[in-house]
Amino acid sequence: MKKFQQRLRPLFVKYFALPSDAILELPRITAIGQIHVYIENHKGLITFTDTELRLKSTKGYIQIKGKGFVLKMMLPEEILLEGTVSEIKFIPE
Numbered sequence: 001m002k003k004f005q006q007r008l009r010p011l012f013v014k015y016f017a018l019p020s021d022a023i024l025e026l027p028r029i030t031a032i033g034q035i036h037v038y039i040e041n042h043k044g045l046i047t048f049t050d051t052e053l054r055l056k057s058t059k060g061y062i063q064i065k066g067k068g069f070v071l072k073m074m075l076p077e078e079i080l081l082e083g084t085v086s087e088i089k090f091i092p093e
Contacts, residue, residue: 025041025058026041026057026058026059027039027040027041027042027055027057027058027062028040028041029062029088031085031088034066034084034085034086035082035083035084035085036080036081036082037053037064037080037081037085037088038078038079038080038081039055039062039078039079039081040077040078041057041077042055042056042057042062042077042078042079043055043056043057043058043077044056045074045079046061048069048071049069050067050068050069050070050083051065051066051067051069052064052065052069053069053079053081055079057090059090059092059093060090060091060092060093061090061091061093062088062089062090062091063087063088063089063090063091064081064085064087064088064089065085065086065087065089066083066084066085066086066087067083067084067086068082068083068084069081069082069083070082070083
């Protein structure tokens with residue numbers, strides 16, 4: 001059943017003009033310069049230090065590196081990170 005759903009989701013996105021990030025359960029990352037990063041649709045916080053943030057996603061992990069990190073907002077599926085961002089990386093599972 002799960003494989004069937006995985007095959008149908010891209011079709012819904014393509015033919016019904018639905019938002020791909022919501023239907024495919026993909027993270028949405030909005031970066032404002034190097035000072036703010038807003039992440040939606042993550043699956044949980046793995047690591048947080050003042051130089052690294054690592055989140056679980058449906059396809060693996062999201063790793064953000066930099067310095068002076070502060071979590072300004074943290075909700076079950078949303079995070080607002082402030083600091084100086086030097087790298088945003090997707091790590092497959």
